[in-house]
Amino acid sequence: MDEVDRQILGVLEKNGRISNAELAARVGLSPSPCLRRVNRLEATGVIRGYRAEIDPAALGRGLRVFAGVRLLRHTRADVTAFERAVVQLAEVVFTHHITGNYDYLLQVDVADLPAYEDFHANRLAGLPNVATVTSYVTMKTLPTTRA
Template identity: 70%
Template sequence: MDDMDRSILTVLERHGRISNNELAARVGLSPSPCLRRVRNLEESGVILGYRAVIDPTAVGRGLRVLAGVRLTRHTRAHVTAFEDGVMALPGVTACHHITGSIDYLVQVEVADLAAYEDFHANQLAALPGIATVNSFVIMKTLETPS
């Protein structure tokens, strides 16, 4: 990967639906070589995909919570069971295995606090091997401009 590929990736990270002609103009290439580079980045696995970013509030998931989960045991079987189980739960948008006093940060989007209470008590805490769950309600998210 060279500087031109990095420039292409920088533009695509913020403008994933940009036309090839516009992308080429922004990075200083003609359209054909630009398209070849994008396809090479896709085929080599650098670009994993494209997605729509949805406003959670618009689809009834206005409450976002980070749940810090600590497991009781850290054997491969326990970790795999937790990871498979948590990713199958509705409302989970991401799960991050982290270092520190907790093992995972689970990102959850639900309608409201009552929905999170139900999720916490009846789904997340019901997974085997969980020692503790600490919940952090997201009040505001700052993101880089798109």
């Protein structure tokens, strides 16, 4: 990967719907070589896909909570059982297996605090092998700017 590839990725990261002609102009290539580079980045898995960024509030999920989950046991079978169950929960947007005080950090989007309370008590805490859940309610999300 060279500097031109990095420029292509920077532009696509901000606007995945940009036309190939506009992308090529922004990175200083003609359209054909630019498209070949994008295709190569896709084929090698550097570009994993394109998606729309949806406002969760527009879907009735205006409250974002990060939940730190500790497991009771760490055998492969216990970890696998938890992972299979947690990815089935529609409220869980991202699941990260992490190091530190928690085993997993979940991003959970729900309508409001009562909805999270219900989710926490009746779904998350009852998953296989869950020892504790610590919740962090998001007050504000700042936009990320990338050069």
